[in-house]
Amino acid sequence: MRRGGSHIRRTAIVLIPVTALWTAAQAGEGEMGFTNYYFTDSGANKVITTSFNMAKKLLEQTSLLIDIELDRVTVPPITATTGASRPQREKNLPFEKSRGQVILGVEQGIGPNVTVAANFYRSQEVDYVSNAVVGTFSVDMFRKNTTLTLRGQYNSDKVGEILESGLVYNQNKYVFTGAANLTQVLSPTTVLDLAYDVVYLKGLLSDPYLQVSVINDEGGTVLVDQLHPSKRTRHAGTARISQFIPSIRATLIGSYRYYGDTWSVHSHTGELKLNKYVTGDLVFGVDYRYYTQTGSYFYLPQYTGDYYTTTGYRTVDYKLKPFVSNNFGLDLSLMLRAFGKPGSELEFLGNSSIELTYFRYFNSLDFSADIIQFAIRFSI
């Protein structure tokens, strides 16, 4: 009963600003979305997310962006099999926590081809706080056949550990990101997207709750805190091509992504998606994603020797193991444009939709997850 009430309260927290902003947004152009997201996995972890977002044109070339997101996370009591991260405190009880996130942004057009944007991001939970500032520059070229976007981002995070006493011990993490995206119209039915990111991280890059079992020089087994290097540089590049097929009223979207970092993790991701009109306003989508990665240079199935109880890097983080994953997704989108005739009271439905998404994820580490998402999007 308490959980149900909690969910209703969270939904209300999001709906109240939605209602206020809806009232304020009756004039001008923009879009607004409300999303509920439910996640459960084979380790009995659960995440319920409620989010609201809005992009609103305030002046001729000025838009305001708002995104509010609330998560409720439940991690089960520690078992030998989940590997889930959580405090050691009260480890026989499920660990529940909430996370709140807000993104505020302003987008300003400069002439017909240039847009600059600034965003502020804050995420807070009991043992993690993240603040970020993001600057974006975008320019349309060649009669808007080409768009180049450059982005810089700085994150300052507090990584907390809830101690047995209940106090939280915080350590710092800093993240610097540079990104470039290029969108190129190739034909009236084809678009190519290219993206490249470089990310530099320093500080506490390890999960403070995870512990590693080490066999020491005497042959005994000891548990020690996970230890990762304090710096990491990531590179990622993505190519995506989107093809509209007029004869069957469908879109085929294919992408490939390569990733490499200074911890020797390399990955390849391939994804293929088909969106197809079932009727004039109902779209069915199906997609498949394949992912493979190598392990980090310091990942070992078993750590042996006193070196690993002192300064030797050690990890039990599943994200640093070699594995392969598969993801299947299905979605249905109902467009409400039939109800939004120009000039009618329901004109705002002209660019609105209701979306239902399901995807199933499973990997070679015996982990699987089911995700269901429901979203309503309005133009305002």
Added chain:
Amino acid sequence: MRTIHGTAAAALVALAAGAVLGGCAAVKASDRGYLADPIMERQDHFSKQSLEQKFFSSREGSIGGAAGIGGGCGCAK
């Protein structure tokens, strides 16, 4: 390290090549109706992709290569 730097260089070359190719493409605005269709997923201000990416970044060791901002976790780490 060499592989990473090679990949970074290749990505930058591809971006530059794309920009140059842009000068060759000449699709008029009036011919881009299909590209604006919602099923092309071109308008991803706050799409479901961001939540999917959040999930993948909590389960896999590689992130990046897609636009978007974020931090923190909100996931079952």
